[in-house]
Amino acid sequence: MLIDLNEVLKNDGKVMQTDVMPEMKQFVSKMGTFPIVMQQPVSLNIRNKGDRELQITGRTVLTVRIPCDRCLEAVDVTLELLFDKEADLKKSEAQSQQMLDDQAYMEGYNLDVDKLVYSELLVNWPSKVLCKEDCKGICSICGTNLNQKTCDCRKDETDLRMAKIQEIFNKFKEV
Template identity: 55%
Template sequence: MQIALNDVLKDDGKILRVDADFGPDTFEMKLGKYPITRKTPVSLVLTNKGKRNLLIQGRMDLTILIPCGRCLEEVPVEFELDFEKKIDMNLTEEERREALDECAYIHGYDLDVDELVYSEILVNWPLRVLCKEDCKGICSICGKNLNHGTCDCDHTDLDPRMAQIRDIFNKFKEV
């Protein structure tokens, strides 16, 4: 959703309150695509602070499904976004980009709400997601989720020296 800023920029001290929609139902980045299962409207307060300085305050809650770092099961992660941006509208789009390099959400006199929220989600993205602190992960051989029970894989095979010893025993058995 785009919000025209011309109006609020006309008069110093003017305040514009908007409940905007965040369009996407998935969050996409280099690492992958993540479903958004819940989102509130984006509550925005735009304040003309004078001399073409704009203050953008926003709040939004959303839930994104992110795979557990160990077992890959999707975990609903809550985001409570609460942000504040100061924009100097005296600068050209290019000058702003050089100064902050994160102002991709303002094009001319339009505020791109989707891009603004996108950058906020990215900033708040968790470093590590686990379904639970003691998640057992998946078996490296059969891929079974070990939180749901054990598997029959022989994990001693992972040690090559053990495998050699077993080979010797097996040869004796064959005789």
């Protein structure tokens, strides 16, 4: 979704207030693809600071479905995103690569709301997602979700280790 900024750029000090519904249905990143299950409109306040610079502030709330770090069950995580950006259109015109990266949400004299939401989501991405605080995770051997049922793998593993230690201990005694 693009917002035409020509109007706000006409006069220094001009303010544009708008609510926009982003078109993002999923969040795709190096971490994977995550469905966006709920999204509120993005309320934006765009102010012309003069000298072709814009102050862009705004807020939105969205819910992303992310697998639990331990058991991989889907968890709906609701995030509040607060924007506060300064866009310099003189830089956009210069089109150097670094400037473009900084202001990837600008497309000429248009603001790309989806790209803006994307970059904020990337910055605000939760470092840890758990379905519940005491999630037991999945067994690394048989893949059983240990929140739902138990398995015998861990016990066997311990028995095996104990047997080895016992073996070494016995050898030691024989010497």
